[in-house]
Amino acid sequence: MIFAENVTKSYANGRTQTQVLKGVSLEVKKGELAVVLGASGSGKSTLLSVLSGLETPDSGRVVADGEEISAMSEGERTKFRRRAVGFVFQQYFLLPHLTAEKNVKLGADLAKNGSYGEILAAVGLGEKRKKYPSELSGGEQQRVSIARAVAKNPKILFLDEPTGALDEETGRSVIDYLLKLQRERGFTAVMVTHNENLSETADRVIRMNSGKIIAVNQNGRKKSAYEIGW
Amino acid sequence: MIVGVKDGFKFIGVAVVCACATFVLTFFLNYRLDALAVDAGTLSEEARALYDAQLVSAKITCAVTGGCLALIAAALTVFYVGVYIDSRAQRLGVLKALGYSDGRLAAGFLAFGLSVFVGSAAGHGAGYAFSPIVYRLMSDGLIPLTLRYHTTLTVCLVLLPTALFAALAALCALVKLRRPALSLIRGKAEREKHGKDGRAERSFLRDCMLKTPARSKLLTFFVAIAGFCYGTMLQMSRSMKELSSVTMGAVMLLIGVVLSVTAFALAMTSLTRANAKTVALMRAYGYSLSECGAAVFGGFRLFAYLGFAVGTVYQYGLLKLMTAVVFRGVAGMPAYTFDVKAFFVTLATFLVLYEAAIAFFTYRIGKTPLKNFIAE
Numbered sequence: 001m002i003f004a005e006n007v008t009k010s011y012a013n014g015r016t017q018t019q020v021l022k023g024v025s026l027e028v029k030k031g032e033l034a035v036v037l038g039a040s041g042s043g044k045s046t047l048l049s050v051l052s053g054l055e056t057p058d059s060g061r062v063v064a065d066g067e068e069i070s071a072m073s074e075g076e077r078t079k080f081r082r083r084a085v086g087f088v089f090q091q092y093f094l095l096p097h098l099t100a101e102k103n104v105k106l107g108a109d110l111a112k113n114g115s116y117g118e119i120l121a122a123v124g125l126g127e128k129r130k131k132y133p134s135e136l137s138g139g140e141q142q143r144v145s146i147a148r149a150v151a152k153n154p155k156i157l158f159l160d161e162p163t164g165a166l167d168e169e170t171g172r173s174v175i176d177y178l179l180k181l182q183r184e185r186g187f188t189a190v191m192v193t194h195n196e197n198l199s200e201t202a203d204r205v206i207r208m209n210s211g212k213i214i215a216v217n218q219n220g221r222k223k224s225a226y227e228i229g230w
Numbered sequence: 231m232i233v234g235v236k237d238g239f240k241f242i243g244v245a246v247v248c249a250c251a252t253f254v255l256t257f258f259l260n261y262r263l264d265a266l267a268v269d270a271g272t273l274s275e276e277a278r279a280l281y282d283a284q285l286v287s288a289k290i291t292c293a294v295t296g297g298c299l300a301l302i303a304a305a306l307t308v309f310y311v312g313v314y315i316d317s318r319a320q321r322l323g324v325l326k327a328l329g330y331s332d333g334r335l336a337a338g339f340l341a342f343g344l345s346v347f348v349g350s351a352a353g354h355g356a357g358y359a360f361s362p363i364v365y366r367l368m369s370d371g372l373i374p375l376t377l378r379y380h381t382t383l384t385v386c387l388v389l390l391p392t393a394l395f396a397a398l399a400a401l402c403a404l405v406k407l408r409r410p411a412l413s414l415i416r417g418k419a420e421r422e423k424h425g426k427d428g429r430a431e432r433s434f435l436r437d438c439m440l441k442t443p444a445r446s447k448l449l450t451f452f453v454a455i456a457g458f459c460y461g462t463m464l465q466m467s468r469s470m471k472e473l474s475s476v477t478m479g480a481v482m483l484l485i486g487v488v489l490s491v492t493a494f495a496l497a498m499t500s501l502t503r504a505n506a507k508t509v510a511l512m513r514a515y516g517y518s519l520s521e522c523g524a525a526v527f528g529g530f531r532l533f534a535y536l537g538f539a540v541g542t543v544y545q546y547g548l549l550k551l552m553t554a555v556v557f558r559g560v561a562g563m564p565a566y567t568f569d570v571k572a573f574f575v576t577l578a579t580f581l582v583l584y585e586a587a588i589a590f591f592t593y594r595i596g597k598t599p600l601k602n603f604i605a606e
Contacts, residue, residue: 052514054514078513078516078517078518079516080516081514081515081516082515082516082517082518083516085515085516086515087514087515093507093511095438095508095511097441097445098434098437098438098441102434102437105433105434105437106434106511106512106515107515108434109433109434109435110515110516110517152515
């Protein structure tokens with residue numbers, strides 16, 4: 001489903017170039033949940049932007065859903081993201097002037113998905129669909145943002161530190177909602193986090209350090225966030 | 231210093247509006263004051279009719295222009311102060327937490343009066359420089375007038391507005407700063423008032439288009455004002471060729487373009503800044519640039535054209551009033567009829583310029599780097 005080969009990415013920092021990804025290669029199979037673990041500055045978020053088509057690598061290949069996105073133009077990548085990708089961000093980025101339901105429509109409309117109400121109900125927010133983000137707790141807002149991404153019927157869901165702004169208990173519940181939706185809908189998910197506890201919830205764990213992948217482990221059986229006692 | 235001298239000069243929009251207003255008011259009011267000093271009894275019958283008409287015309291023009299532009303400048307002041315405080319909320323919150331009173335912080339905003347001073351002083355100077363031409367055109371060789379400098383005008387058109395707008399800026403700041411220090415530091419916006427939730431079946435893009443103007447009422451006002459100024463001044467400038475002179479027409483054209491561009495650019499740049507995150511999110515999800523542009527700017531089109539329509543009616547009414555009532559009996563004054571050709575030419579240029587500007591700002595809004603957004 002996702003295949004990256006020898007990917008490099010640098011950013012200009014004043015006069016100096018900082019290489020953030022140093023020849024990263026990886027593979028994530030269809031329907032898997034891959035967790036990318038690493039400390040701050042290890043290149044996780046850059047890897048996520050390259051794998052999702054938000055950015056192009058300096059060199060190397062990225063193939064996602066059978067298409068070589070590293071060779072695509074900006075317009076083609078936009079169309080690819082529209083067709084195949086969903087995002088969940090640490091800071092939720094819900095539109096404050098729209099209700100939870102209307103925020104979910106941002107994703108649902110792209111897939112012409114009329115049953116977005118069911119997804120809101122699946123993340124436990126059926127009753128709160130008319131609430132504005134400012135009337136929801138942090139965990140509820142993140143669940144809306146997951147519903148927004150899933151309502152788009154993505155083939156691949158990218159999650160950037162989805163529990164980073166939440167307390168432990170809320171984070172656990174958000175991850176369990178996510179695992180439930182993934183089980184039901186079968187999309188591939190790539191989650192970037194520095195939370196070691198989440199590694200046992202994944203099929204594949206990719207560890208990064210200083211722009212390189214230092215280890216890839218596969219779990220036999222995914223556990224729920226509650227099972228691992230996090 | 232809370233608001234530096236440099237910040238005081240950043241009030242460009244207000245300075246431009248003040249310059250335009252003071253420019254027009256200077257030569258019309260100076261003309262009126264000098265004309266009032268003339269012994270009307272010594273004038274011929276023909277000259278007397280023109281004299282009376284020009285006095286009333288100067289009065290009406292000053293009241294209308296001064297009133298409209300003062301309103302726009304006041305709205306701009308309120309807007310700028312709000313934006314300034316929102317963008318520096320954290321710093322101001324820290325100062326409040328350290329013990330600075332609202333009054334002391336708000337007093338710093340008096341510096342915004344500097345822009346008003348610079349704008350109105352420039353407009354006042356330009357008005358005097360242009361006065362000899364206006365005197366020649368308005369007196370038509372019939373009224374013996376000498377251009378004199380009036381200190382009162384400098385006080386009323388430069389010093390008084392500077393003081394008033396500085397006070398308005400400080401007052402606005404005082405109201406905006408009445409929030410707990412912690413709420414400013416955390417950057418929490420004042421609780422947004424939510425209007426009616428749109429119909430559930432309405433698409434996300436349509437919702438955005440309808441809600442953006444409703445959420446930014448002041449910016450909607452500026453877009454409407456841009457349309458109004460363009461429609462009014464450009465059509466009037468065309469009519470001025472017959473009613474007054476090509477020079478007066480050119481002055482109106484210039485003022486119309488400057489005012490509409492200032493108001494429109496201010497609204498669009500503010501919208502671009504305020505919606506950068508929304509657009510970055512939409513782009514990440516795969517919305518095209520044109521869809522993003524429509525979501526952010528699309529809802530303002532109606533207000534721009536509405537402003538243009540009101541401007542068209544307004545300029546027709548004003549010119550009809552001037553020619554049919556004020557200048558009635560003045561020799562050589564042509565009858566005024568609605569200039570259909572001028573209307574269509576102005577409408578066509580407005581349409582092209584407006585859509586080109588929207589395309590430009592849509593392109594600019596798409597430049598928000600998605601990576602910055604994801605790494606935030």
